[in-house]
Amino acid sequence: MTLKLTLLPWLFMLFLSGCVSVPLIGSGQTDPAQTSDPTQHARRFEQQGNYLAAAKSYIQLATKAKPPLQQEYYLSAVESYLKGNMFVEARIELSRLNLAPAPQLMPRQQIAAARLDIAEGQPLLALQRLQQVVPPPEWRVPYQQTQILALEAQGNLVQAVQARVALSNLLTTDRPALLANHDQLWKLLAQIPDTQLTELMRQQQKEVQGWVSLALLVRHSSAATRLPLLLSNWQSEYPQHPATIDIIPMLQQGKQPTLPVASRRIALLLPLSGQFKVQAEAIRDGFVAAWYADGGANNRSEIDIQDVTGKNAQQVYQEAVNNGATVVVGPLERDSILQLASGQSSLPVPTLALNYVPMPNYVANLFQFGLAPDREAVTVALRAWADGHRRAIVVVPQGAWGDRVGAAFRDTWTRQGGQVIRTQVYGSDNISTVLKALGNASTDAVLLGAYPREARMIVPFFTGRSMAIYGTSAVYSDAVQRPDLNRDLEGLLFGDMPWVLAPDSSALQLQNTIQQQWPALYREHSRVYAFGVDAYQVLRTLVQARPGTQHQGQTGLLTFNNNGDLDRGLMWARFINGTASPMSSDGVQRMAE
Structure with missing residues (x-):
């Protein structure tokens, strides 16, 4: 299956990239070399x-x-x-x-x-x-x-462009920061469709018009031989424009100061038959929905979707690269990722693996991204620690999933210096017995691994004892938004993705599209569809990502770490009167909007 797709530049970087240093208020301008400066x-x-x-x-x-x-x-x-x-x-x-x-x-x-x-x-x-x-x-x-x-x-890239133009006017005395801002401004312009750029041209601010005009000029200049004349005409119209400092010279030298808009080919490698068929299809459909919302067939890149079930990962990957893939998304299965990376120090093109696998050595051009439950458990434990708790009980189910989540809870808690009072493992038929065995264990936090049905049986046991309870996203099913059922989860704090807890306007549009096409599957696999959406949208940052680069995704805030993995930040919510209520960053419950 081959579709047209545009690979956009990255969405944004940390605001500290290229920013100016600011002295302590009231302390005067300081110099680290001065021994009198305590800072x-x-x-x-x-x-x-x-x-x-x-x-x-x-x-x-x-x-x-x-x-x-x-x-x-x-x-x-x-x-x-x-x-x-x-x-x-x-x-x-x-x-x-x-x-x-x-x-x-x-x-x-x-x-x-x-x-x-x-x-x-x-x-x-x-x-x-x-x-x-x-x-x-x-x-x-x-x-x-x-x-x-x-x-x-x-x-909101249009307003972001206007804000970056305003920022340039504040950076006139800091050339490195000014040039860094120009670079980010140019990358933003490359992501905005022609219709929105044309609308932006109509505003009165000459500086914004100059940037937009230049972006449109470069985008639609099909012949390199015509570009010098077009740039000369642009300079005549905008003689004092800030872009003449750096962007124009780079273009005149034949350099493109951002990702080219030329055709790209993306290979999406998924196990579309066999054991992971349903999950792979949800990833594919979320990926394609995000592509379609991004311009779909009007864009100029291609996506090659392949079923890799039972195939040799290295062989399929190399075939995709030989066929012109400039970016590869997948594989999904852990064994396939290991097979692909085995013996490699570098991959030929940027590759986004859709799972996390420990690597014996760093592999350049390999990035890993997933919805691993043990990584969520680490984040949940850190949140409980940040809230001031030091003694915890870990409660997880029998089986491989519970083993992974429980180990992540315990390892994270003890690394922080906390004390795990007890790890209690339960089965679906012995929850009451297991809870009674806890007796009057003295603790101030419970780290819970459970699905909604089991969580409704477990949480009341602890809320009656005034213990803080923390859970992963598994405790919440957005398909069952029934306060009468979820009242048993009262007080439980859990981490989940914005797609589930507080979808923005673009997420709501994508959700509507996906639910119309696959209503039954969406109810059970909504988070996997969001994963597919992010797998497409994060490609904006992939090519130029470095440690600390961030992308605000539908599954959470994605941050590239030193290994090339994407760490996923969670949104937090607490059950109040049977409803999952998102919380602000300072821990205050958000009011219904």
Whole structure:
């Protein structure tokens, strides 16, 4: 099966990429080389990229300082954690911050909180938070960068372009940051359809018109020999435009400062028959639905969908590359991924494997992405730890799934320094007996691995004992939204994906399309369809991804780590009156909209 598909550039990067440094408010401009500056060690750690050490250094300074400098140091620690993508640690420190002695720091605190909103998959909440902020002059750049991140995470690329143009006007004295912003602005323009660019051209701002006009000119210049003349005409119309600093020279030299819009071919390798047929079909259909929503047959790339059930992974992969694939998505099965990577130090084209497999060595061009339950369990345990719990009971079912989730709970908890009081394993027919065996175990948190039916039997046992209960997404079925049934889950906090808990407008459109085509399968496999959607949409970032690159997906905030794996951040919700209610990044229950 072959379809046309456009591979778009990445959606967005961390707002700290290329950003200017901002001095501590009230402390004056500082130089790490000056021995009189108490922050010199922390700043040196930041320059080295050691954000954990930087945060700890700021915290140490805070413990010895008095307000309001103490609050500045604590806030600097939060910002260092955010720069290092350590969102759990940032949450803990932000929750402790008392700005009563330093109200002037509130805009800065709100910017940090908005970054955490984005990291937890809530860009709309971040934008609402930022609307209440009037940043002082020294914080206008971080404010604008955070707003851009939120707009890009929402998929609101038109407003993001306008915001990046405004950011350029704030970066006129910082050339490296200005050029980095131009690069991101150009990549955004490459993602926007002609119809929206044409509409954007109608606004009065000459600088925005110049950027859009240049993007359209390059996109529709089919002959390289005509491009110099077209660029010369553009420069005559926009003689002082910021793009003349860097984008125009690159184009004049025959270089393309972003991903080319030329034809691409994507191979999608899935086991479409056999044991994983249903899951593979849901991934395929989510993938194609996202492609169709992205322009479908009007775009100029191709997707080659192949059934690889029972075939040699390396052989199928090499055939796809030989046939012109510039990007490969798949395989799905763990054995096939191992087979593909065996003996390899690098793959010939960027490859997104749809599962996680430990690798004995790093394989360049191999990225791994999945919905692994044990990875969710790690995130859930970290959340419980961040909420201040230190003694936990692990409750999981018999079988391979329960073994993986239970091991992830225990390993994560003990690595943090917590105490696992007991691991209780249950079967579907002995839950009451197993729970009674717990007696009056002294603990302050329960880490639960369970599906909805079992969770409804287990949770009441602990809520009656005033214990905090945390679960993975398995506890919740969005197909069974019945408060009368889910009241037994009252108080349970669990992590899930935005697609399920708070879908944005683009997700709702995709869900409507998918449910119309496959209503029965969607009810049972909604998360797998979202996985397929993200497998397509994350290709925007794949080609140029580096550690720390982020993509706000339908399954959560996806962050590329040092191994090329995508770590998935969860959205959090708590059962209240039988309804799963999403929570904001600061732990406050969101009001129904």
